[in-house]
Amino acid sequence: MSTHTARVALLGFGTVGRAVAQILTERPPAGVRLTHIFNRNVARKRAGWVSPDVVWTDDVEAVFASDVDVIVELVGGREPAGAWVRRALESGRSVVTANKQLIAHEGRDLLRLASDQRRHLRFEAAVAGGIPVIGAFRDGIAGDRIERIAGILNGTCNYILTSMESAGATFADALARAQELGYAETDPTDDVEGYDARAKLAILCAVGLRVQVAPADIACRPITVVDAVDFQYADQLHCTIRQISQAELDPADPTRVVASVRPSLVPRRSMLARAEGSKNLILARGHYGGDTIYSGSGAGGGPTSVAVVSDLAAIAALEPERPVATPPQPASRVDPEFLTAHYLRFVVKDRPGVLAALATILASHDINIDAVLQQRVHSKDANPFVVTIEPCPPATLATALAEIARLDFHVAPTVDLPILSDGSGA
Amino acid sequence: MSTHTARVALLGFGTVGRAVAQILTERPPAGVRLTHIFNRNVARKRAGWVSPDVVWTDDVEAVFASDVDVIVELVGGREPAGAWVRRALESGRSVVTANKQLIAHEGRDLLRLASDQRRHLRFEAAVAGGIPVIGAFRDGIAGDRIERIAGILNGTCNYILTSMESAGATFADALARAQELGYAETDPTDDVEGYDARAKLAILCAVGLRVQVAPADIACRPITVVDAVDFQYADQLHCTIRQISQAELDPADPTRVVASVRPSLVPRRSMLARAEGSKNLILARGHYGGDTIYSGSGAGGGPTSVAVVSDLAAIAALEPERPVATPPQPASRVDPEFLTAHYLRFVVKDRPGVLAALATILASHDINIDAVLQQRVHSKDANPFVVTIEPCPPATLATALAEIARLDFHVAPTVDLPILSDGSGA
Numbered sequence: 058m059s060t061h062t063a064r065v066a067l068l069g070f071g072t073v074g075r076a077v078a079q080i081l082t083e084r085p086p087a088g089v090r091l092t093h094i095f096n097r098n099v100a101r102k103r104a105g106w107v108s109p110d111v112v113w114t115d116d117v118e119a120v121f122a123s124d125v126d127v128i129v130e131l132v133g134g135r136e137p138a139g140a141w142v143r144r145a146l147e148s149g150r151s152v153v154t155a156n157k158q159l160i161a162h163e164g165r166d167l168l169r170l171a172s173d174q175r176r177h178l179r180f181e182a183a184v185a186g187g188i189p190v191i192g193a194f195r196d197g198i199a200g201d202r203i204e205r206i207a208g209i210l211n212g213t214c215n216y217i218l219t220s221m222e223s224a225g226a227t228f229a230d231a232l233a234r235a236q237e238l239g240y241a242e243t244d245p246t247d248d249v250e251g252y253d254a255r256a257k258l259a260i261l262c263a264v265g266l267r268v269q270v271a272p273a274d275i276a277c278r279p280i281t282v283v284d285a286v287d288f289q290y291a292d293q294l295h296c297t298i299r300q301i302s303q304a305e306l307d308p309a310d311p312t313r314v315v316a317s318v319r320p321s322l323v324p325r326r327s328m329l330a331r332a333e334g335s336k337n338l339i340l341a342r343g344h345y346g347g348d349t350i351y352s353g354s355g356a357g358g359g360p361t362s363v364a365v366v367s368d369l370a371a372i373a374a375l376e377p378e379r380p381v382a383t384p385p386q387p388a389s390r391v392d393p394e395f396l397t398a399h400y401l402r403f404v405v406k407d408r409p410g411v412l413a414a415l416a417t418i419l420a421s422h423d424i425n426i427d428a429v430l431q432q433r434v435h436s437k438d439a440n441p442f443v444v445t446i447e448p449c450p451p452a453t454l455a456t457a458l459a460e461i462a463r464l465d466f467h468v469a470p471t472v473d474l475p476i477l478s479d480g481s482g483a
Numbered sequence: 484m485s486t487h488t489a490r491v492a493l494l495g496f497g498t499v500g501r502a503v504a505q506i507l508t509e510r511p512p513a514g515v516r517l518t519h520i521f522n523r524n525v526a527r528k529r530a531g532w533v534s535p536d537v538v539w540t541d542d543v544e545a546v547f548a549s550d551v552d553v554i555v556e557l558v559g560g561r562e563p564a565g566a567w568v569r570r571a572l573e574s575g576r577s578v579v580t581a582n583k584q585l586i587a588h589e590g591r592d593l594l595r596l597a598s599d600q601r602r603h604l605r606f607e608a609a610v611a612g613g614i615p616v617i618g619a620f621r622d623g624i625a626g627d628r629i630e631r632i633a634g635i636l637n638g639t640c641n642y643i644l645t646s647m648e649s650a651g652a653t654f655a656d657a658l659a660r661a662q663e664l665g666y667a668e669t670d671p672t673d674d675v676e677g678y679d680a681r682a683k684l685a686i687l688c689a690v691g692l693r694v695q696v697a698p699a700d701i702a703c704r705p706i707t708v709v710d711a712v713d714f715q716y717a718d719q720l721h722c723t724i725r726q727i728s729q730a731e732l733d734p735a736d737p738t739r740v741v742a743s744v745r746p747s748l749v750p751r752r753s754m755l756a757r758a759e760g761s762k763n764l765i766l767a768r769g770h771y772g773g774d775t776i777y778s779g780s781g782a783g784g785g786p787t788s789v790a791v792v793s794d795l796a797a798i799a800a801l802e803p804e805r806p807v808a809t810p811p812q813p814a815s816r817v818d819p820e821f822l823t824a825h826y827l828r829f830v831v832k833d834r835p836g837v838l839a840a841l842a843t844i845l846a847s848h849d850i851n852i853d854a855v856l857q858q859r860v861h862s863k864d865a866n867p868f869v870v871t872i873e874p875c876p877p878a879t880l881a882t883a884l885a886e887i888a889r890l891d892f893h894v895a896p897t898v899d900l901p902i903l904s905d906g907s908g909a
Contacts, residue, residue: 080626080771165811181623187772189623196622197607197615200506200792207903263811276819282898287828290856290869294826296902303821312815322826322902328778329903331757345506346613346780346789352754353775363772366626375801385591385689389738393702395729400720400748402713430716443716472708476722476748477633477755 063151063373066093066120068141069131070102073155073182076358077129077365078107086370095120117141121148127372129365130154139163146170146178153368155182155361161256161272164263177375179368184257185210185337187360188353189367194265194341201343203265205305210257210318212335212355213248214280214300216240218320219333222288222297228281240335251277251300251318258302258318265341266306268314275304278319296322297330328352394451398427398476400443401458404469407440411466415444418464422457424449439468445476489577489799492519492546494567495557496528499581499608502784503555503791504533512796521546543567547574553798555791556580565589572596572604579794581608581787587682587698590689603801605794610683611636611763613786614779615793620691620767627769629691631731636683636744638761638781639674640706640726642666644746645759648714648723654707666761677703677726677744684728684744691767692732694740701730704745722748723756754778820877824853824902826869827884830895833866837892841870844890848883850875865894871902 065081067074074096081091091111096102099115114120117137120128121144128145130152132138139159145152146167154160160167160180171178181191185208194203209215213235220231232249235241247253255275262270280300291298301321307313323329328350332338337355342348354360405411412429419426424446431442446454458471491507493500500522507517517537522528525541540546543563546554547570554571556578558564565585571578572593580586586593586606597604607617611634620629635641639661646657658675661667673679681701688696706726717724727747733739749755754776758764763781768774780786831837838855845852850872857868872880884897 076771084628086626165813187624187627187769188775189619192618192623193615196793196797197618198613198789198793199796200512200794201613201789202510262814267811269811269813270817274814274817282896283900284828284867284898286858286867287826287898287900289858290826290828293856294854294871294902298900301901301903305821310815312812313818314814314816315818315821317819317821320900322900324903326757327903328754328757331752331754343613343785343789345502346786349614349777349779351775351777354773360772363624363627363769367622367624368626370625371622385693385695386738387591387695388688388700388740389736390740391696391700392739392741393743395731395741395743400713400717402710402716428720430719432712432715441710441712445720470708472710472713474709474713474724474746474748475727476720477727477750477753 062088062090063126063369064090064092064124065127065129065369066095066123066125067091067129067131068095068117068120069133070094070096070099071131072358073361073365074131075104076362077131078104080362080366082107086366086373088373089369093120093123093125125150127151127153127369129369130156131365132156135159135162142167143170146174146176149174149176151177151372153179153365153372155180155365157183157253157256157260161259164260165269177372179372180260181368182361182364184260185339185351186353186355186357187363188337188339188351188355189364190261190339190351191264193349193351194261198341198343198346198349201346203341204308204344205303205342206258206261206265206339207301207303207329208261208339209299209329209332209337210254210302210339210355211248211300212337213241213245214254215332215337216335218280218283218298218300221283221285225285225288227285228283249281250279254300254302254318258304258316261339262304262314262316266304266314268306268312270304270314270316276317276319278317280320283320291322294322295325297325299323299329299332301329395475396448396451398448398478399446399454400474400476401446402441402443402472403467404439404441405466406468407437408466414464415461418457418460419446422449422453424453424457488514488516489552489795490516490518490550491553491555491795492521492549492551493517493555493557494521494543494546495559496520496522496525497557498784499787499791500557501530502788503557504530506788506792508533512792512799514799515795519546519549519551551576553577553579553795555795556582557791558582561585561588568593569596572600572602575600575602577603577798579605579791579798581606581791583609583679583682583686587685590686591695603798605798606686607794608787608790610686611765611777612779612781612783613789614763614765614777614781615790616687616765616777617690619775619777620687624767624769624772624775627772629767630734630770631768632684632687632691632765633727633729633755634687634765635725635755635758635763636680636728636765636781637674637726638763639667639671640680641758641763642761644706644709644724644726647709647711651711651714653711654709675707676705680726680728680744684730684742687765688730688740688742692730692740694732694738696730696740696742702743702745704743706746709746717748720748721751723751725749725755725758727755821901822874822877824874824904825872825880826900826902827872828867828869828898829893830865830867831892832894833863834892840890841887844883844886845872848875848879850879850883
């Protein structure tokens with residue numbers, strides 16, 4: 058089997074470029090090798106942890122003159138990024154880009170160019186950062202006909218709106234805080250007016266609905282109109298407020314699209330309401346498969362670089378000489394227990410000393426009780442009550458539960474359920 | 484450009500087989516053609532809406548003797564399905580299967596066989612029905628290192644537990660109802676004990692964590708221990724109860740896995756708690772990209788068949804002569820307005836007759852008021868209150884709002900937000 062390696066050049070070494078270089082240094086996908094990094098004033102950027110074999114340059118001509126196979130465009134903006142992407146494809150290279158404006162405006166022509174050149178153009182990172190929604194639409198549910206897309210595509214707006222929701226902040230205060238924390242730009246126009254989200258929605262329309270929509274044709278309304286009082290009223294309606302990007306095909310004419318980006322009330326129970334902070338979430342409605350939902354971090358170096366590197370891995374895997382599938386390695390050991398808090402429900406004959414006996418055994422194993430819950434007594438003969446305990450070594454808990462099982466007041470076996478923390482199952 | 488077509492045989496024509504045949508009849512992916520359907524007693528199954536060119540047979544040898552390129556295995560169970568899948572690969576065909584037990588137990592060997600034969604083995608439908616989580620793990624976030632997986636992988640258990648949660652039902656009643664509705668089998672052992680979920684978790688471990696785990700090595704606890712009273716106590720802890728399938732790599736030894744399937748408390752605010760009814764939900768924690776979440780229907784003919792057809796589309800697209808990318812078609816028209824209920828917030832100088840004036844204009848356009856909300860008066864000079872209206876034609880609302888804007892009591896422009904229903908943004 059050949060071991061052709063895709064030689065990769067990064068154009069742009071900002072937050073995302075650095076994060077891409079980090080993954081390509083620490084665990085490059087099979088068949089992918091970082092060989093060039095281009096940036097203006099590259100001397101200032103040079104990072105010691107990158108392999109010494111990598112060529113650093115501030116001359117883009119040096120990249121085009123080299124033997125790189127794939128160009129990763131992380132410069133952003135329409136030009137010169139667009140010219141570089143076209144030139145890369147024209148010179149027989151595949152391209153990975155995170156450039157939402159370029160793809161939203163010129164994706165159709167660039168995909169055609171890539172197809173003509175029999176090269177790949179991938180842009181998972183251009184929409185919703187680390188959420189692999191482009192892949193899901195293009196491949197994962199390609200067998201369906203997607204008829205509707207609704208999503209939270211701008212983390213800045215979501216951060217502002219969820220701050221207003223949870224802290225009762227005014228729009229101005231929430232924006233100021235988002236700017237302090239680096240979630241919002243000094244000039245937040247693109248985010249707040251919906252222009253950022255509509256570029257992403259245009260890309261999702263192209264990939265998911267298979268309809269090309271010019272970003273400027275998507276109506277936007279700013280979230281600036283939303284006031285703290287609107288959250289109070291929304292709450293009365295069992296709703297909250299999110300910036301929702303929506304697009305839907307007309308069933309009678311699937312080239313006609315209804316699309317908008319605007320602040321909207323969404324039911325508190327809905328998944329859209331559950332996207333908090335700077336998260337993104339996308340819902341797709343399929344004609345055959347119903348709703349699927351995708352959520353995760355919409356921005357940041359880590360998530361965005363995962364999207365870029367996954368695109369690189371896919372391009373390398375499409376080399377004809379690559380193995381079709383790599384079997385996983387066998388586990389050396391499989392253990393059953395996670396370190397979590399636990400919920401212990403006892404059903405006992407109610408009599409003095411039951412709790413003391415349980416607490417004594419738990420204490421003898423250094424297991425800390427977090428809470429004891431008891432509802433009104435159901436019956437003296439079969440009284441269910443609950444003890445929650447802090448995380449402890451699984452073997453210790455098992456020993457303690459075995460001792461407890463030998464006590465004589467049980468009416469039913471103890472029920473032991475792990476309690477997942479927000480952090481361990483958000 | 485060549486127009487090679489992948490000729491497809493279905494083995495099995497039950498619920499999923501029929502749904503696959505339906506999509507392949509109504510909108511086959513580029514380069515995919517259904518040519519054979521195998522089932523026992525096939526005469527009983529024959530469907531008039533399938534193309535007359537399709538060969539129906541109850542002799543599997545007829546399929547292997549034919550020129551089909553891809554075999555879709557929907558028979559289920561270890562044998563004879565396993566023998567047929569091996570034989571398909573050995574005879575140089577690619578395979579798509581929805582068979583979780585086969586892939587969980589023999590996936591590693593079958594993937595190796597596929598790789599040796601330079602053919603494809605795809606099984607998106609084997610886990611979480613219509614949610615493209617296999618593709619997400621294998622491709623979408625392939626650039627990350629997945630360290631933890633947690634999910635709701637069995638719709639039957641989730642239906643039972645969410646019924647107990649919302650209706651206060653006992654386990655027995657919730658199970659009986661699930662059986663009545665066809666969500667649970669007459670013998671629910673595989674679901675309730677966790678055996679179904681652990682096969683799926685074993686597959687996710689292989690694809691996501693890149694570690695092969697025997698299903699039998701994954702500890703299971705039945706959901707039968709959960710009682711109605713546990714939901715009451717869980718509620719006091721701001722939690723609910725779900726059957727959670729979890730697997731995590733040991734950071735110190737990434738061949739060691741902690742894995743279990745068991746009823747667990749999850750915070751009510753978490754995404755896991757939001758998976759209701761027979762839905763599935765999977766969370767993956769990536770070393771670089773953080774958490775991503777995937778949700779949708781875990782079973783049923785429609786969603787499962789989308790997974791199968793998407794796998795077929797991918798195999799066809801990997802034919803060397805296929806176009807690399809197909810540009811979308813331009814939209815003929817883009818409209819900005821969805822038919823939804825609306826939230827209208829007015830800020831007015833408070834004086835008699837304001838509401839009457841608004842209501843009169845709305846009524847004159849046949850717009851129905853749903854609710855009027857007014858909190859304690861903030862100030863007589865700038866009093867915000869809300870009117871919600873039922874869905875009406877967007878142009879009608881625009882006309883009414885223009886008339887309302889001409890009234891003289893406004894202190895601020897009217898804020899108009901769409902209200903997404905549960906159904907339109909779950």
